[in-house]
Structures are given as C-alpha cells and as structure tokens.
Amino acid sequence: MKPLIFISNDDGYQAAGINFLIDTLRPIADLIVVAPDCGRSGASTSITPALPLRYHLVRQEEGLTVYSCTGSPTDCVKLGLECLLPADRKPDLVIGGINHGDNSSVNAHYSGTMGVVHEGAMQGYPAVAFSLCDMRPDADFTPLAPYLIDITLKAIAMGMPAFTCLNVNFPLCKRFEGVRICRMAKARWVEEVAKREHPYGAPYCWLVGYRECCEPEAEDTDDWALSHGYVAVTPTTLDNTAYALMEVLQGAF
Amino acid sequence: MKPLIFISNDDGYQAAGINFLIDTLRPIADLIVVAPDCGRSGASTSITPALPLRYHLVRQEEGLTVYSCTGSPTDCVKLGLECLLPADRKPDLVIGGINHGDNSSVNAHYSGTMGVVHEGAMQGYPAVAFSLCDMRPDADFTPLAPYLIDITLKAIAMGMPAFTCLNVNFPLCKRFEGVRICRMAKARWVEEVAKREHPYGAPYCWLVGYRECCEPEAEDTDDWALSHGYVAVTPTTLDNTAYALMEVLQGAF
Numbered sequence: 001m002k003p004l005i006f007i008s009n010d011d012g013y014q015a016a017g018i019n020f021l022i023d024t025l026r027p028i029a030d031l032i033v034v035a036p037d038c039g040r041s042g043a044s045t046s047i048t049p050a051l052p053l054r055y056h057l058v059r060q061e062e063g064l065t066v067y068s069c070t071g072s073p074t075d076c077v078k079l080g081l082e083c084l085l086p087a088d089r090k091p092d093l094v095i096g097g098i099n100h101g102d103n104s105s106v107n108a109h110y111s112g113t114m115g116v117v118h119e120g121a122m123q124g125y126p127a128v129a130f131s132l133c134d135m136r137p138d139a140d141f142t143p144l145a146p147y148l149i150d151i152t153l154k155a156i157a158m159g160m161p162a163f164t165c166l167n168v169n170f171p172l173c174k175r176f177e178g179v180r181i182c183r184m185a186k187a188r189w190v191e192e193v194a195k196r197e198h199p200y201g202a203p204y205c206w207l208v209g210y211r212e213c214c215e216p217e218a219e220d221t222d223d224w225a226l227s228h229g230y231v232a233v234t235p236t237t238l239d240n241t242a243y244a245l246m247e248v249l250q251g252a253f
Numbered sequence: 254m255k256p257l258i259f260i261s262n263d264d265g266y267q268a269a270g271i272n273f274l275i276d277t278l279r280p281i282a283d284l285i286v287v288a289p290d291c292g293r294s295g296a297s298t299s300i301t302p303a304l305p306l307r308y309h310l311v312r313q314e315e316g317l318t319v320y321s322c323t324g325s326p327t328d329c330v331k332l333g334l335e336c337l338l339p340a341d342r343k344p345d346l347v348i349g350g351i352n353h354g355d356n357s358s359v360n361a362h363y364s365g366t367m368g369v370v371h372e373g374a375m376q377g378y379p380a381v382a383f384s385l386c387d388m389r390p391d392a393d394f395t396p397l398a399p400y401l402i403d404i405t406l407k408a409i410a411m412g413m414p415a416f417t418c419l420n421v422n423f424p425l426c427k428r429f430e431g432v433r434i435c436r437m438a439k440a441r442w443v444e445e446v447a448k449r450e451h452p453y454g455a456p457y458c459w460l461v462g463y464r465e466c467c468e469p470e471a472e473d474t475d476d477w478a479l480s481h482g483y484v485a486v487t488p489t490t491l492d493n494t495a496y497a498l499m500e501v502l503q504g505a506f
Binding site: 041042045108110115161186202203207242 | 503
C-alpha cells in the first residue's frame with residue numbers, strides 16, 4: 001500500500017502550488033487534502049474557536065480526496081486529522097504548501113503554511129512545509145518536482161523526533177545549487193504601514209514593507225542559502241523555550 | 254520621566270484583563286495601548302496583509318492613550334510601533350495581556366497574546382505576555398497586581414536578549430506559591446471537533462477539546478508550575494531552529 005500524506009496550505013485549495021504538489025506526489029502516495037476555501041496568507045498557527053467551521057468535499061478520485069474548509073490552515077489540520085481521514089489509516093506525513101512566497105527566517109512566524117506543519121508535528125506526525133520564493137499566482141513550480149519527491153520520501157523513511165518539523169524553502173531560479181541544512185536567520189520587517197485616507201476622511205492602512213536581515217554575513221542561515229541559489233531546509237522545533245535564559249532568570253525572581 | 258509601555262492583547266481593548274493591567278501599571282509608567290476592536294482569541298502571530306486596517310482613538314488621558322484597531326494582535330503591534338507612538342519616544346517594554354485564559358505549553362502557539370510579544374521581540378523590544386488561567390470575562394485579576402508590577406519593573410531594568418520574550422502564566426488561585434522559571438511543556442490538544450448539523454443538512458463543527466500533557470511528571474515545566482499554584486515564567490525564543498536535528502539532516506541530504 002502506498003503511504004498516506006495529509007496536505008494543507010494557506011493559499012487555498014485552488015492555488016497552483018498545492019495542485020502542483022498534488023500532481024507531483026500522486027504517483028508515490030495516497031493523498032488527503034483539507035485546505036482553506038480562500039487565501040489565508042499570514043494566518044500563522046491561528047485557530048478559529050469562535051466561529052463554526054464548514055467543509056465540503058470538492059474532489060474524490062482513486063488515491064486522492066480534497067476538501068475545502070472555511071477555517072484557518074491549522075483548523076484544516078485539526079478537522080482533517082480528527083474527522084476526515086480514510087477509515088483505519090493515519091498519515092505517514094503531513095505537508096504544508098507549496099506556498100506562493102518565502103517562509104524562511106521570521107516569515108515562518110507569520111506563515112499559515114507553517115501553521116499546517118506546526119499542528120501536524122503537535123499531533124505527532126512527521127511534517128514538512130514547502131514554499132517557493134515567488135508570490136505570483138502563476139509561479140512556475142516545475143523545478144521543484146524532483147526535490148519534492150526526494151524530501152517527501154526521506155521524511156517518511158526517517159520520521160522526525162517528537163515536536164519537530166521541516167521548513168523547506170526554494171529560491172526563485174530554474175536550477176538549484178543543492179540543498180543546505182540551515183538555521184533560521186534573525187530578521188525583522190520594516191516600513192510596514194502604508195497609510196491611506198478613506199473617501200470620508202478616516203485613516204486606514206495596508207501592511208506592506210520588507211524584511212531586513214540582522215545577520216546577512218552569516219552563511220549558515222536559510223536567508224543566506226536562498227540568496228545563493230540553494231534549497232533551504234530548516235529543522236524547526238515547537239519547543240520555543242529560551243533555555244539559555246532560564247538560569248539568568250532563576251537569579252532574578 | 255516614567256518608562257513608556259506599549260500594550261496590546263487578543264481579547265480586545267474592552268476586556269477586563271487589559272483594563273486591569275492598565276489600571277495597575279498607570280502609577281509606574283506611561284501607557285500606549287493599541288488593541289483589537291473585538292475578541293481575537295487564537296489569532297497566534299497572524300497578520301492581515303489582504304485587508305485594510307482601520308483604527309480609532311478611544312481614550313486619551315495624562316499618561317494613557319488607547320486605540321482600537323480592526324487587525325489581529327500582531328497587526329496592532331506593527332501599526333502601533335510604527336505609527337502611533339508619542340513623538341520621539343520608544344517603548345521600554347511591550348506587554349501582551351492580561352489574557353483571559355491559559356497560554357502555557359502549546360497554547361503559546363495559538364495565542365494572540367503571544368503574537369503581541371513575538372512581534373515586540375522581533376522589533377527589538379523587551380516583551381512580556383501575561384495570562385491568567387481563567388477564561389471568564391469577569392475573571393478576578395486582583396491577586397496578580399503585585400506580580401505584574403514586579404515583573405514589569407524587572408523586565409525593564411534587565412532588558413532581554415535579542416529575539417526573546419517572557420511568557421508569564423498565573424494559575425487560578427487567590428494566593429500564589431511563588432514564581433518558577435519554566436520550560437514549555439510538551440502537549441497536544443485532543444477531541445477537538447464537535448460536529449453539528451445545519452438546519453438544511455450540511456455538517457459543520459466547533460473547535461473544542463482539551464490539552465493533554467505529554468510529560469505530566471516533569472517538574473520543570475510551565476504546566477507543572479501552574480497545576481501546583483506557582484506563577485510560571487517561561488523564557489521564549491523566536492529562533493525555533495531545531496539545532497539538535499541539524500547534524501542528523503546534514504548526513505541525509
């Protein structure tokens with residue numbers, strides 16, 4: 001029997017990225033997809049406790065089932081893993097993506113694609129997020145195909161330690177220099193607020209801006225790998241305790 | 254001059270928790286508050302790139318300015334820090350809360366209160382999240398007052414290393430056993446989907462469930478501290494690289 005892979009994303013079930021992923025992985029796995037019914041970029045690991053979640057079966061074929069859901073990416077994973085899996089089967093892997101846009105460095109904190117794999121990892125499954133540094137709806141995912149298959153098969157074969165997942169980002173180029181195992185680059189977003197005025201006079205704004213890397217010289221980061229043409233694989237933990245700070249604080253309280 | 258503290262939350266600017274925090278800290282600091290215009294529990298570190306953000310000045314007094322904003326908690330911080338600070342002043346501290354409900358263990362990943370301090374830390378400020386293990390709108394925050402002042406003053410005096418913040422949770426009791434510096438307990442939510450049927454027949458569901466601790470015996474976790482009457486202070490990092498996994502993966506790719 002083929003492995004079973006659970007897939008979600010934050011661009012919605014109709015996005016090109018998730019459908020390229022589906023087409024690429026169908027030959028090697030059975031797929032169950034539960035994805036947002038519209039774009040949810042920037043959803044992070046948010047959940048929707050205050051509103052009902054609705055879902056619809058939108059596609060059912062041999063080895064492929066696709067649901068759309070009104071919730072966030074993380075809601076989709078919770079709903080899917082608890083209620084929509086095939087009888088008597090658990091996924092061998094949870095995948096988020098392929099995202100249209102870069103989820104490296106601090107973008108991982110805002111990313112709904114990472115929300116998918118955070119939840120997958122919390123529920124005890126190996127989990128991998130795939131993102132391409134190209135936000136365009138018609139981004140070309142073709143160069144990713146062999147890497148998607150290779151990383152997927154390795155993730156299933158190796159498994160992952162509890163509470164960890166992989167954040168995989170692809171640079172925007174036709175051919176990649178190879179794969180680098182990276183740490184998350186420290187960065188922050190700047191000049192993020194574009195003010196406008198409503199026709200009746202009240203101010204409003206759009207979130208815009210750009211990411212400023214705090215350590216552009218460091219060669220072991222995802223940021224560096226992507227800007228040098230490498231596929232960046234960043235192992236990620238859900239335990240965000242700042243262990244180095246614990247002893248300092250012990251003395252202060 | 255008093256220190257300047259920037260405050261936001263995820264329960265909205267009218268919630269009892271944030272207003273108790275404001276009343277408690279006014280004697281020791283100037284406060285600028287930019288908080289959601291309604292409840293945004295579970296918002297995580299989400300942002301709203303696809304919709305305009307609107308904001309309104311709702312209160313202005315000596316040493317206190319309060320704005321409401323249509324965005325997520327993280328949006329509020331981005332907007333506030335870039336556009337709504339008093340002239341020529343930067344905050345000495347960013348605070349999220351006081352949240353109505355527990356943000357310890359994996360709840361931190363879903364928490365909009367943590368979204369506030371994640372953004373504050375990313376922007377380079379010391380940042381502290383306060384949460385009380387009581388979701389009721391009329392929760393009694395009185396026992397927290399001396400701890401809020403003490404932790405706030407210490408956080409300002411000590412500062413924090415780049416990319417870190419504190420996640421402070423208070424158990425639901427009248428008197429606390431003291432403060433414990435903790436790590437985040439590993440846990441996951443279970444039995445989370447309650448199915449219902451729409452009057453016209455389509456299924457929908459509510460997110461419910463409870464958190465199941467994976468390591469209830471461990472005495473160094475926030476979960477343990479809270480269940481034994483202690484205030485849990487969990488130092489938190491924004492660098493969620495799984496460093497221990499890097500070497501393992503180097504060999505695999």
